[in-house]
Amino acid sequence: MSHSHRHSYGHSHTANGKLTLAVFINVLLTIVQIVGGVLSGSLSLIADALHNLSDAGAIVIAIFARKISAKNADENMTFGYQRAEIIGTLINSITLIIVGLYLIYEAISKYFSPTEINGWLVIYIAGIALVIDIVTAVLTYMSGAKDSMNLRAAFIHNVSDALASVAVIVAGILIILYQWYVVDIVATILISIYVLYHGGLLALESIKILMQAVPEACDINEIKADIELNLFISNAYDIHVWQLDEHKFFLECKLELTADTEQVNLAEIKGMLEKKYAIKHSTIEVSPQGTSIEASCY
Known part of the structure; x- marks a missing residue:
């Protein structure tokens, strides 16, 4: 029994180490993207940066919630602390929704006040972001996203960021080839819709559990x-x-x-x-x- 506990603790410690590395990488990337977005005039790059920052926050919440949920049941919490991860999921899903709505607001604002965009700078930074997003997503998945809704929320943050980086790269190419600056706004809105969709699904799933709804597998x-x-x-x-x-x-x-x-x-x-x-x-x-x-x- 003690061997099993040590094994579980070791696995959790290793997973948290991977998640901490993912947080560090995402914070650095956010700084680079914000600077690049300001210099290039690209809203979609700044949108991707804010999404990356929310990724870092999502992983921090996931780590914190996982540590709380690992506590044993006691006289005050007879069911244990497992729902801490569900609460973490709800917080992460709400941040996804807030970020998505904010990005749509910024995209609409920029549509009425367009600026020139440096397409090459957008592509370079978005390309770096894509590689880092993939690495972060892999680290999060390896930390237990398959078996934990809490970590799955953080993983979806990462995957949506990778897709956002691809959208930004495509926008940068179209800007260079055809000077279609409106593509930057379209890319931002598409990123926002994707973020809102997954944020809504995760929020609904976690709220159902917290409200003690009948599981979907049961009738x-x-x-x-x-x-x-x-x-x-x-x-x-x-x-x-x-x-x-x-x-x-x-x-x-x-x-x-x-x-x-x-x-x-x-x-x-x-x-x-x-x-x-x-x-x-x-x-x-x-x-x-x-x-x-x-x-x-x-």
């Missing part, structure tokens, strides 16, 4: 029907299913038994719930037919 009516397939159960009611985090599903419900029985094999029902719905933690109350749980308490 209350279907669960009720499966439980009532048991010949000794006449009614399953007051069924509640929720998520502690993105991996742990919980259920509580009440069962009314048939008239000809006084007990039922709860282990069998719990096994079905775990196998079919991935619900590993279930609390089930049982009462004889015609007797409610509430009535039996008096």
Whole structure:
């Protein structure tokens, strides 16, 4: 058991080291892009810089939330601290939405006050940014983005930044070839829409968990029907299913038994719930037919 704990701690420590490196790289890149954006007159480059800065913030939040979620349950937090990562996801998704809206505002403002843009400088800096964005995305993914919504939010930040850098490069090429300065504004708006879309999805997903919504993989009516397939159960009611985090599903419900029985094999029902719905933690109350749980308490 202690070996497993040391292994888990070592993995987390290594992952946090990769994430810290990603933060450092993104902060340096943000500075370079802002300077380049001001010198070149490119709004899309500055937009990409702000997105990079939000990437750094997203990773810092992800690290902080991960450390909190690793704490053991105690008397005050009996479910543990796992939802810290969900809160981190919500914060990151909200920053994505704010950045996206701000960039659209800036793009509209620049449309009415156009300026000349240095296409070559835009391409050089966006090219460097693209390489760094890819490296940062890889570091974030290797740190556990596949299994953590919190880190996945930071990873999406990184991926969207890489796509933004590609859009900026394309804008720079079109500016050099055709002097289409409006392309810079179009690229900014496209980046913003992408950011808003993923920010909205992540916000919705995290809010559902925090509001204890029924997980998408579970259907209350279907669960009720499966439980009532048991010949000794006449009614399953007051069924509640929720998520502690993105991996742990919980259920509580009440069962009314048939008239000809006084007990039922709860282990069998719990096994079905775990196998079919991935619900590993279930609390089930049982009462004889015609007797409610509430009535039996008096």
